[in-house]
Amino acid sequence: MKGLMQDWPLLVHTIIDYAAINHGEREVVSRIGDGPLHRTTYAEISVRAKKLSSALKRRGYGYGDLIATMAWNSAHHLESWYAIAGLGAVCHTLNPRLFEEQLIYIINHAEDKLIFVDADFVPLIEKLKDKLPAVQGIVVFGAEADLPASKIDGLIASETLINEGDENFAWPQFDENTACGLCYTSGTTGNPKGVLYTHRSNVLHAMSVNGADIIGLKSTDVVLPVVPMFHANAWSLTYSAPMAGSKLVMPGSKLDGQSVYELLEGEAVSFSAAVPTIWLMLLQYLEESGKTLPILERVAIGGSACPLAVMQAFKEKYDVEVLHAWGMTEMSPIGTIAMPTAAMEGLSDEELWGLKQKQGRAFYSVQLKIVDDDNNEQPRDGVAYGALKVRGTAVAKSYLKGEGRQAFDADGWFDTGDVGTIDAFGYFQITDRSKDVIKSGGEWISSIDLENVAVGHPDVAEAAVIGIAHPKWDERPLLVIVANAGASPSKDDILKFLEGKIAKWWMPDDVVFIDEIPHTATGKINKLGLREKFSDYVLPTATAAE
Ligand code: ADP
Numbered sequence: 001m002k003g004l005m006q007d008w009p010l011l012v013h014t015i016i017d018y019a020a021i022n023h024g025e026r027e028v029v030s031r032i033g034d035g036p037l038h039r040t041t042y043a044e045i046s047v048r049a050k051k052l053s054s055a056l057k058r059r060g061y062g063y064g065d066l067i068a069t070m071a072w073n074s075a076h077h078l079e080s081w082y083a084i085a086g087l088g089a090v091c092h093t094l095n096p097r098l099f100e101e102q103l104i105y106i107i108n109h110a111e112d113k114l115i116f117v118d119a120d121f122v123p124l125i126e127k128l129k130d131k132l133p134a135v136q137g138i139v140v141f142g143a144e145a146d147l148p149a150s151k152i153d154g155l156i157a158s159e160t161l162i163n164e165g166d167e168n169f170a171w172p173q174f175d176e177n178t179a180c181g182l183c184y185t186s187g188t189t190g191n192p193k194g195v196l197y198t199h200r201s202n203v204l205h206a207m208s209v210n211g212a213d214i215i216g217l218k219s220t221d222v223v224l225p226v227v228p229m230f231h232a233n234a235w236s237l238t239y240s241a242p243m244a245g246s247k248l249v250m251p252g253s254k255l256d257g258q259s260v261y262e263l264l265e266g267e268a269v270s271f272s273a274a275v276p277t278i279w280l281m282l283l284q285y286l287e288e289s290g291k292t293l294p295i296l297e298r299v300a301i302g303g304s305a306c307p308l309a310v311m312q313a314f315k316e317k318y319d320v321e322v323l324h325a326w327g328m329t330e331m332s333p334i335g336t337i338a339m340p341t342a343a344m345e346g347l348s349d350e351e352l353w354g355l356k357q358k359q360g361r362a363f364y365s366v367q368l369k370i371v372d373d374d375n376n377e378q379p380r381d382g383v384a385y386g387a388l389k390v391r392g393t394a395v396a397k398s399y400l401k402g403e404g405r406q407a408f409d410a411d412g413w414f415d416t417g418d419v420g421t422i423d424a425f426g427y428f429q430i431t432d433r434s435k436d437v438i439k440s441g442g443e444w445i446s447s448i449d450l451e452n453v454a455v456g457h458p459d460v461a462e463a464a465v466i467g468i469a470h471p472k473w474d475e476r477p478l479l480v481i482v483a484n485a486g487a488s489p490s491k492d493d494i495l496k497f498l499e500g501k502i503a504k505w506w507m508p509d510d511v512v513f514i515d516e517i518p519h520t521a522t523g524k525i526n527k528l529g530l531r532e533k534f535s536d537y538v539l540p541t542a543t544a545a546e
Contacts, residue, residue, distance in 0.1 A: 009176035010203035013049070013086035015243050017171075020046035023219060023245030029267055030074040031252035031259075033120070037266075040075045042242055045082070051165025052083035052158070059161075061114060063088035063174065066182065068112040070094040070121045073229050073250040076141040076158060078238055080116045081229070085180045085199065086171045092182040093230040096121055097521035098192075104131045106184045106192055110400070114139060116158065120253065122148050176200040182400065183232055185329045186520045194400030195329050197233070205332040205394035206239035208365040213339050215300060215323065217271065219245035224263055226251055226274035227303070231522055232333035235273050235300065235325075246271075257285025268295050275303035275523050276310055283313050293318040300325050302334070304524050305430070305448045307455050308357055326359030326430065330414060332394035336360040336368070336428050343425055357452075358429040359420070366392040369413070370422055382423030385431055385444070389413040419444075436527050438467035438475050445477055445506050447527075450498075454479060457497045459487035464517050464525045465508065466534060470542050478537065479508035480530060482517055489513075509541040 019026065024043030032038050061067065067084045069091060071077040084091040092110050094103060107115070107128070116139045117125055125138055129152055137156055140147055144157040180199040184192035209215045215236075217223060223246045225237040233239070241248050249267045251260065255274075260282050263269060279301060286292065299314060302325035314320040327333035338360030344352065362368045370378045370386035378384040391413050398408060407415045419437055420430040431437060431446040438445040447465035454463035462482040467475035483489055491511040498507060518529035 009173070010200045011086075011171070011174070011176060011178075012180055012199050012202050012239060013082050013171050015203065015206065015239050016042065016046045016049060016082045019242035019245060023242070026219070026245055026247050028075045028078065028248045028250065030076070030250040031254060031263065032074055032076075033252070038075060042245075045075060045079050047167050048162050049079045049082035049086060050169040050171070051162045051167050052079060053086045053165070053171070054169035055161040055165035056083065056087055056089070056114075057169075058164070061087065061089060063172070064179075065089040065114075066092050066110050066112045067114045067116070068092040068094050068107060068110070069116040070096050070125070070230070071116060071118040071141060072252045073225055073234065074118075074141070074252060075248075075250060077116075077118075077229055078248075078250070079162075080141075080158070081181075081238060088172055088174050088178055090179045090182050090196070093233075095184075095186070095228075095230045095521045096124060097523075098186070099521075100124075100128060102192060102521075104128055106194070107132050108134065109191075110182055110184075110194060113137075116141060118253075119146065119148050122150050122152070122155070126151050176203075181233065183230075183329050186522050186524075191403075193404045195396050196400050197332060197394075201332055201394040202233065202236070202239055204365060205233075205334070206236050206243050208363060208394070209236050209334050210240045210244055211363060214334070214337050214363050215240060215271075215273075217241055217244035217246045221246040221271050222249060222267060222269045223247065224249040224251060224260075224267070224269040224272040226255055226260060226272055226278050231303075232327070232329045235302070235327070235334060236332065237273060255281075257281040257283075258289075261285055261289075261291060264293065264296055265291075270295065270297045271299070272296065273300035273302075276301055276306045277523055279306075279310050279314070283310065286318070293320055296320050298323060302326055303522065305452055306357075307452050308353065309456055311356060312353070322356065324356055324358075324360060326428065328416060328418075330396040330416070331366070331390060331392070335366055335390060335416075336362055338427065341425060355425065355427055358423070358427040360428065361426040362428075365394065366390060368422060368426075368428055370420065370428075375409070378422075380422040380424060380426065382421050382427075382429070385419055385421045387434060388416045388418045388420055388428060388430075390416055433527075436466070438465070438477050440467075440470075440473045440475055440477070440505070442474075443505075447477070450477060450479065450502060450506060450508065451525075453498055453501045454481065454494065456501075457489065457494060459484050459489040459493070461485075462517050462525075464527070464530055466527060466530050468509070468534065468537055468539050468542075470509070470539060476509040476539055476541060477506065478534060478539065479511045480517060480534070481511060481513050482515065483513055509539045512537075 019042035181197040324338040327335040378386040470476040518526040
């Protein structure tokens with residue numbers, strides 16, 4: 001028997017409609033270039049998104065069209081998201097830090113018809129434009145008068161579109177499983193693959209992460225998404241903040257410690273989210289300037305492993321709660337969060353810090369399991385490790401155009417490419433990405449664990465560990481270090497520092513110092529690049545073993 005409740009499709013523009021009606025005066029503040037902060041409200045954003053949507057429709061764009069954006073976090077970028085999705089078109093976020101070849105590949109692969117860009121990205125688009133046959137036009141965020149001089153014919157100003165739009169435009173109705181957003185994974189192996197979000201998955205994800213035990217935004221919150229909108233939906237904050245009625249503060253392109261601090265203080269931010277590198281820069285700025293964080297209550301950290309020192313500095317020096325989260329583009333993106341449960345009551349501070357360093361537990365709408373090489377589920381004992389597989393309402397079931405099929409099994413589980421353990425509290429701990437784990441004598445060494453310990457050394461700015469071929473052990477760890485400016489630690493200093501903090505057989509076979517560790521477009525250590533750089537490297541222990 002079918003139930004008798006209303007069939008109310010979960011469409012993302014219902015979020016901005018909700019915010020406009022119920023939190024219409026709530027501000028969205030943006031840093032745009034070097035100008036004064038730009039201020040608008042959810043009510044204005046909703047009207048402008050409808051006008052933009054209707055203008056796009058008049059110009060012939062509509063349901064199923066791919067429309068890309070390459071822009072920093074701003075109210076204008078947010079308007080374009082809701083305008084594109086509200087039309088039934090798909091908003092493809094482009095990461096400007098990708099290599100030009102990768103951008104050309106993904107724009108053509110997605111068959112983007114139109115690209116919205118911030119003015120500072122026009123020179124980049126100019127370089128690509130001739131290689132993008134499907135792209136019909138470039139829209140620059142801002143007014144006609146501010147259009148930059150460009151070799152591209154017929155740049156369109158977004159304000160021109162908004163001015164020609166109809167504010168009484170009614171969103172078209174369509175199925176909640178309609179594609180709504182597209183984001184490519186950074187493709188550390190092979191070409192980037194497209195993750196195609198649906199309206200339903202984005203709405204459900206925003207609702208899930210707004211649970212009190214997860215991100216739990218409130219209307220009284222002021223939210224600063226430092227994590228860019230072009231990286232996995234800005235961790236859903238572009239949906240979950242208006243859904244809660246929280247004030248939004250959009251940081252634009254300036255993500256250094258001082259600029260982030262100015263927004264945190266100036267706009268009375270209560271919650272922010274970013275990758276560890278950003279928080280390291282902020283903490284360094286606070287340290288140097290002697291400033292504090294009296295207003296900020298909570299920060300979410302994720303995207304790569306977060307050193308304990310960062311989490312403890314927030315809590316102990318600045319009284320800011322850290323929400324350690326793990327996720328990936330394919331999961332919309334939040335998958336787990338290290339929030340305590342009732343079962344952890346009575347644990348010591350040390351035990352709780354130990355748990356906080358893990359990637360955390362699933363919340364309703366996400367299922368996790370770890371499996372061995374034969375796909376047998378492993379026990380949740382914190383010891384057995386395996387490949388992490390996930391399922392859920394906001395987890396991809398395929399990549400765009402059916403690529404990467406091997407990652408999805410017949411029962412609907414997605415293989416994350418991460419390996420780790422799950423403990424009795426349900427906490428997942430990542431050991432490594434499966435391709436980065438170091439296989440030494442049939443056992444695994446976690447590059448992430450070694451890196452986390454090594455960055456605790458006061459002279460170390462960044463550390464990366466890769467496996468190097470070894471005649472006896474198959475692979476052994478090489479520790480690659482970027483020293484702090486002015487510091488020159490020795491190999492022995494570093495190895496001594498690691499002693500007692502890691503298992504003896506994990507001790508790196510060598511330590512090398514370099515000026516810069518390569519990073520991916522999402523700011524992670526580029527292990528592939530590093531392995532290439534050290535492809536001819538011979539460990540001192542390897543010659544000894546021979
Ligand atoms: P990419 O496009 O680089 O794959 P994602 O954001 O999708 O970008 O990357 C997801 C991966 O990042 C995860 O599979 C995991 O390996 C890593 N990651 C994310 N969060 C954490 C975390 N809290 N700790 C350690 N690694 C993390």
